[in-house]
Amino acid sequence: MFLKNALRAAVALSLTAAGSAHAETITIATVNNGDMIRMQGYTNDFTAKTGHEVEWVTLEENVLRQRVTTDISTKGGQFDIMTIGMYETPIWGANGWLVPLNDLSAEYDVDDILPAMRGGLSHDGTLYAAPFYGESSMIMYRTDLMEKAGLEMPAAPTWEFIREAAAAMDDPESDTNGVCLRGKAGWGEGGAFITVTANSFGARWFDEDWRAQFDQPEWKAALTFFVNLMNDYGPQGYATNGFNENLSLFQQGKCGMWIDATVAASFVTNPDDSTVADKVGFALAPDNGLGKRSNWLWAWALAIPAGTQKEAAAKQFIEWATSKGYIELVAANEGWANVPPGARTSLYENPEYQAVPFAQMTLDSINAADPNNPTVKPVPYVGIQFVAIPEFAGIATEVSQEFSAVYAGQQTVEEALAKAQALTTDAMEAAGY
């Protein structure tokens, strides 16, 4: 009897020990975006399923980039999962800094990830980060003002139509601007917007030999159009407006149109925050008749830094957070409009999600973006609103500062383009291109 009890106790102890040996605490670095914060609220579901605990480190986007770059390049091992974007993923994957996600379970259904997202988060065909949510950019416009102006927004408008509509909707007396667009310096802010606008005008950052192209007429046409449009019908001080500033203007009813991230659709249609929630229509980002639309492609994705001691637990978390099951979990608790968009094909096949007003336009915008052929002429790089090379962030930040100086009336288009050409050429030569 004693032996039997002792044996039972030993088995129970060993099982407990085995269980606790598998339970890990993983540290995840992330940004303060609505979908990310929502995910933190569901961490208990992951812990209940796997036994692993999660510690969150939420940082401002630029701090996060600096922080994780330092950690990953020195193999500091502070984070088991990092939230990164489409710009970093292929570069870091090529450097061997990320764990390849090529052994995800069959149940995860990796083929369900939208092809554009999977392509943008891969290097040489290997997936290095799983998209938590994806986005493109599109036009959000005031249906009431458009109707009042006697115009009808085409599903796929041109820049010329945007100019006409902006002129018709602009009404300084009622503090309504025809159009609100990003002018804020920064490669991910105004830099991203002017790059996609330039793409639709046939401009490109580099030719096939990596020579800067700011001295070409396409850039001059794009920048001149943008500056004239915003000076005539944009808000005052647009040189310092980014996503959040334009979001607040649109929500207060001070913009006839706003072209920006598809993820903004859920904000501007939310009656709790937006005074125009029931008067918003959506359309594809404009083109200039050259076959390229001015929309970008971006994903916030979860990746595992090479060298983590908790790779298995980290993979389990990524499978949980970017799974179909997580989307259903959020939908069941908070409704389909609040699920992370733009990552999985099955979401857009779901009839309940198709009823969400901006669902189809988001998918169409994502599908209209091609990171391998971002502009009219051939380019040697991948990326639509960015160029996926390590030097780009620094160069584009400086270039966007020159452009913002034009928006602020401090220099001419010609001066800014000449400076952009010179500084890009210098930086690329210094980098050995």
Next chain:
Amino acid sequence: MARAVTARQKTINSIAAWAVGLLIFFPILWIIVMSFKTEGDAIKAPLEVLTAPWTLENYGVVQERSDYSRHFVNSVILAFGSTLLGLLIAVPAAWAMAFVPSKRTKDILLWMLSTKMLPAVGVLYPIYLLFIQLGLLDSRAGLVVVLMLINLPIIVWMLYTYFKEIPGEILEAARMDGATLHEEILYVLTPMAIPGMASTVLLNVILAWNEAFWTLNLTAAKAAPLTAFIASYSSPEGLFYAKLSAASTMAIAPILIMGWFSQKQLVRGLTFGAVK
């Protein structure tokens, strides 16, 4: 002969002082105001922000989402730990420089101060690699040392200035009475330099409390202080001003209150020796 100050001059001086004070305090006041508004109201024009209804909603959200007490405890340990450690090193250093100066003392003091001119990011990678080697990443002990090193030149300089004001004869007299070096510093010098030391402690606690480069770059989940707590409320996509303001108010409140109650001491220490 002292100049006569007329009532009119007094009034002008008072108004000017209040205007400058309000100008400096206004950003903090505005943060506090925004923290009691909804996200939608916080982004409106200033007058509309003031007239919008007040709410405690943001404080509730911040409290629910973040572990304030953990960040607060880390801030207290880092701020006071680094200051006290700095004092332990700086008091003997300042004593030596003030009372037993050599030909190179002035050069050493200037060299110490020059280290403050080095951009912090320039030494980020060496420090980061060192921390990896020593296992100090995301540890309070590592950060206490780094923050102490950052503020050490200021502590030494301030103490040196205060010590210089103390007549060396008093210390000599103590020595003649048989006081050891340890007793001289502890029982004679320190009591006389208390106002200066208090203001040094206060200023360095404030500097360490507000330090946001190293505390963000060398911490993750465990040692993160209130600077990381604030940083987590900035968002690239979505309105965040009201919640960020609530988080900022919660982070600066302790140091603001401490500064308010000790302002007499702080001013006394900072102006110590200014008028002879």
